[in-house]
Amino acid sequence: MNVAVLGGGLTGLSAAWSLSGAGHVVRLLESGSRLGGPVLTDAIDGWMIEGAPNSFRCDSPETDAMLVELGLGAERIEPDAASRRSYLSMGGKLIAVPSPSAPQEFLSTPLLTMGARMRLAAESAFKPRARSGDVSVADFVREHFGDVVLERIGQPLVSGIWAGDAERLSVRHAFPQAWEAERTTGSVVRALSERARRRREAGLPPAQAMVSFRRGMQALPDALAARLPPGTAVLRAGVRSIGPGAGARWNVRWSGPDGESAGEFDRVIAAIPGYSLAQLEIGAPGNRPLSGLSEIEYPPVASIFVGYRRDQVAHPLDGFGALVAAVEKRSILGVIFTSSLFPGRAPGGHVALTALAGGALNPGVAGLSAERLTKLVCDDLGALLGARGKPAFVRCTLWPRGIPQYNLGFERHLAAMAECERAHPGLLIGGSVRDGMAVPECLASGVSLANRAVA
Numbered sequence: 001m002n003v004a005v006l007g008g009g010l011t012g013l014s015a016a017w018s019l020s021g022a023g024h025v026v027r028l029l030e031s032g033s034r035l036g037g038p039v040l041t042d043a044i045d046g047w048m049i050e051g052a053p054n055s056f057r058c059d060s061p062e063t064d065a066m067l068v069e070l071g072l073g074a075e076r077i078e079p080d081a082a083s084r085r086s087y088l089s090m091g092g093k094l095i096a097v098p099s100p101s102a103p104q105e106f107l108s109t110p111l112l113t114m115g116a117r118m119r120l121a122a123e124s125a126f127k128p129r130a131r132s133g134d135v136s137v138a139d140f141v142r143e144h145f146g147d148v149v150l151e152r153i154g155q156p157l158v159s160g161i162w163a164g165d166a167e168r169l170s171v172r173h174a175f176p177q178a179w180e181a182e183r184t185t186g187s188v189v190r191a192l193s194e195r196a197r198r199r200r201e202a203g204l205p206p207a208q209a210m211v212s213f214r215r216g217m218q219a220l221p222d223a224l225a226a227r228l229p230p231g232t233a234v235l236r237a238g239v240r241s242i243g244p245g246a247g248a249r250w251n252v253r254w255s256g257p258d259g260e261s262a263g264e265f266d267r268v269i270a271a272i273p274g275y276s277l278a279q280l281e282i283g284a285p286g287n288r289p290l291s292g293l294s295e296i297e298y299p300p301v302a303s304i305f306v307g308y309r310r311d312q313v314a315h316p317l318d319g320f321g322a323l324v325a326a327v328e329k330r331s332i333l334g335v336i337f338t339s340s341l342f343p344g345r346a347p348g349g350h351v352a353l354t355a356l357a358g359g360a361l362n363p364g365v366a367g368l369s370a371e372r373l374t375k376l377v378c379d380d381l382g383a384l385l386g387a388r389g390k391p392a393f394v395r396c397t398l399w400p401r402g403i404p405q406y407n408l409g410f411e412r413h414l415a416a417m418a419e420c421e422r423a424h425p426g427l428l429i430g431g432s433v434r435d436g437m438a439v440p441e442c443l444a445s446g447v448s449l450a451n452r453a454v455a
Contacts, residue, residue, distance in 0.1 A: 003453055004029060004252045004263065006239050007271035009037025010439060011431035013224040014066075014446025015269050015453075020228055024454065027263060028228065029237040029254055031276070035225050038399060039439075041216030046347030048216050049305045051397045054336055054354060055217070056439035059208035062447075063440045070223040075213040079341040084207055085319030088156055089330070089384055094315070094322050097153070099206060100192055116148035124193075126186040136408055137175060138166040144188055156323035159333040162437075163301050163359030164405050173406035173414075210320070212342050220439070237261070241281035242268055242427065250426055267453040271431040271446065273298070274404055274413070282424055289420045293413055296433065300366035301402035304355045304377045305338070307393035313351055314386025321354075322384065331365050331376035332357050335384070350392060353381060360405060370396040404433050428452050 001024045005016045008030030016028045034040075040051030058064065067076055087094040088111060098105030107117050123144050135143075141154040150166065158166040162174060172179045181191035196206060213219035225233065237256040245251035245264040253262045270277060278294035281287060321336035332355045339345040339352040346352040355377045358366025365373065374394050381387040417429045428449050435445035 001025070001266045001454055002264070003027075003267045003269060004250070004265040005269045005271065006252075007037075007276075007431065008032070008035040008225075008233060008235075009271065009431065010039060010221060010224075010442040011271035011435075011446040011449070012269070013221055013228075014443045015271060015430075015450045016232060016446075017224045017227055018447050018450035019453065020232065022450075022454065026228070026232050027265070028233040029239055029252070030233060030235050031238045031272075033235055035233060035235075036218060036221030039217050039221050040397075041218035042395070043216070045393070046350075047305070047307055047352060047393050047395075048345045049395045049397075050217055050338075050354065051303060052399065053217055053439060054338060055210050055212040055341065057208040058211040058440060059204075060440055060444075063443060066443060066447075067220075070220075070227065072213060072219060072223055075215065075219050077212055077214055077342055078209050079320070081205075082318055083210070083320050083337075083341050087319060087322035088152065089322060089324045089328050090152060092328070092383060094384055096319070097323075111152050113148050116146055116152075119146040120149065120189065124187045124189045126182075128184055128186040129182050131182075134170050134172045134408055134411070136167055137169045137171045140171040140175075140178065140182075141166070144182075151327055152325055156325045156334070159326065159359055159361065160323045160356075162405065163299055163333060163356065163403050164407075165360040168360070168405070168407045170406050170408050170410050173410045210341070214344065234261075239272075239280065241285070242270075242424075243281070243283065243285070248426065266426065268427050269449045269453060270427065270429045271449065272433075273401065273431075274433040275401065277417075277429070277433065282420065282427065289423065290416055292416055293433065296410075296413060297360065297405040297407060298401035298403070299358060299360040299363050299405065301356060301358045301399045302366040302373060303397045303399070304332075304357060304373060305393070305395040305397070306353045306355065306374075306377065306381065306387075306391045307346055307350055308353070308387055308389070308391055310349055310351050312387055312389045312391075313353075313381075314388075315384075317351060317353075317385070324380075324384070326361055330380045330383075331362075331373075332380045333359055333362075335381065352393075353385070353387075355381065358402070366398060366402075367400075370394075403437055 005012045005028045016026045020026045038052035042049045086097045141150040155166045158164050181188050237254045239254045241253045243251045249264045250268045274293035274296040277290045317337040317340045323334040324330050336354040338354045430445040430449045
């Protein structure tokens with residue numbers, strides 16, 4: 001079978017890898033100048049800078065098996081148990097966050113008021129509930145835990161994971177486990193406690209493993225690309241249209257370094273962002289059945305990597321990092337203690353921090369000049385971590401279109417993609433616009449698309 005894969009991010013790469021490994025002919029078309037999408041690692045003078053994801057949570061036998069098959073078993077690294085600790089900013093101070101695997105710890109945390117703790121305890125008595133419609137993350141948290149938990153924990157988590165707005169983000173689509181917990185048990189607290197019990201009984205650690213690689217996250221797309229036959233990938237290939245070819249085949253047209261090109265394929269896998277799908281001609285000339293996907297919000301996000309001498313930072317940096325509540329009115333959404341997680345991220349005697357800024361609540365910050373953005377970030381790091389003096393190293397990476405927001409009403413976009421597949425047999429759509437934006441979800445989406453293509 002001859003398959004065109006549109007998009008060279010993790011989903012497209014894993015689809016191409018799976019198909020070519022099964023003996024199918026693949027043409028991978030990527031509009032950019034490199035493969036891997038936002039997974040981007042750069043190493044300079046002893047600093048290792050991640051452009052977007054610094055790590056990913058891995059608790060899937062399928063993902064583990066893929067990493068081994070890709071030859072990344074020896075490259076895989078995990079932080080020690082102490083790095084599972086995370087912090088939240090409250091009143092200008094960082095307070096350790098209780099572990100979700102130990103919900104009882106929330107009953108004594110200074111993050112919550114006595115009233116909020118009582119709401120938390122009462123939530124365990126909630127009965128199962130099947131909603132007739134979707135609800136925002138903010139309203140879901142308010143109903144279960146109240147405004148204090150939303151302000152101090154809920155919105156910071158949404159900002160840290162999705163760079164989103166809890167008032168608009170869909171709990172059903174962005175946090176399906178919470179949605180399912182309410183439907184089946186009624187209580188999120190009980191569901192978390194039960195999950196922790198099952199992990200203990202299975203001899204598993206309290207939380208999923210946090211994973212990266214010795215050479216950085218880019219080792220993953222590099223390994224996938226290295227296992228594709230030579231000539232599989234075409235870079236700077238902007239796909240213009242997918243139209244009917246001979247018989248039941250598809251004619252794909254793209255423009256690239258060598259001008260206009262075209263090819264005929266038995267199947268087409270589209271693993272590209274929503275805004276690209278919205279512009280894609282599918283079927284008859286001028287037909288854009290996915291134009292509505294242009295409404296999916298992709299807020300800008302900036303990743304600011306800052307290196308200091310160890311003696312310039314007062315905080316022990318004993319954990320994963322810290323999230324910052326919107327009510328704190330700071331420029332950053334949070335900061336990752338990069339050099340505390342994995343070795344080789346900073347030169348000896350130094351520490352590396354990765355701050356995130358922008359997102360749905362404060363998009364304008366992400367677009368500031370590097371100089372201005374660095375000043376704001378360093379001010380926040382000074383206030384929260386006791387960082388002082390001029391940084392030893394700074395690198396700003398801007399993603400003008402960051403994470404797709406699964407906001408309220410997202411089901412209409414899912415329905416449009418499903419209808420497009422029904423109307424155009426042989427076209428398959430997936431990736432972060434449909435199947436989740438975490439690294440394991442993107443990898444699994446690619447393998448699933450490959451399996452569907454040859455079924």
